[in-house]
Amino acid sequence: MPIRVRLDRILLERRMSLTELADRVGVTIANLSILKTGKARAIRFSTLEALCRELDCQPGELLAFEPGPPDDDLEDDEG
């Protein structure tokens, strides 16, 4: 996925843990981990809004486009 979620860097800058962010945003740690590790396929506007609100940032700071290989077919993810 050429879209990267820069959650790691922003969390470090804000000195906030993933657990704390999960509590504030109302998203499970498991789902935030999926987002952080770049395994997520999509992000809801409501999640993005909550993340931006709690991290005091713009969506553009959270997401970045890094040219890479085309998106893998979802079926390949099944293993």
Next chain:
Amino acid sequence: MRALGPGSVSSFLKIILDVVYVALWIGAGVTAILALGSLVFDIDPALFGRQLTVRIDASGLPRQLLTTDLFAVTAYAIGVLIIVDRLRRIFSTLTAGDPFHPDNVRRLRVVGVMLAALELGRYPVVAVTLWLAPKADVSQSGVNLTAWFAVLVVFVLAEVFREGARLRREAELTI
């Protein structure tokens, strides 16, 4: 009528599948024993009356035909058993609330392949029957279009499930 739970269509279908599954195990077991027995012992075909796949006077059946028929019936029962087994597994995912599980695509394809195999397997059995007993009145000796249509339907449904599984996976990974 409810879709899931007691008194629902699915619970009714589940009971039917379970009963058919057990009946097929018993049927396949009995015919397999009889088929093997017909190789060793001289079983009188008249014992089976007119219940075999060929509608001729059973007492006039050649012994090889009886053995062929018994093995064919056993193979047929095993084929249907595989289909029912996959349907039961698909049903278990439905009752678990996850019908678009990726494994169901493979299961539906197995059902389609088995339906095709059962229809293809019928042709040599009919040919052998007519060869051993030329006067036999074999029901549906030609190509069964309904069977091939069923195969087509199952493969189309498998593709629908594949897309359903993809959407499910996408929804799972939407945060």
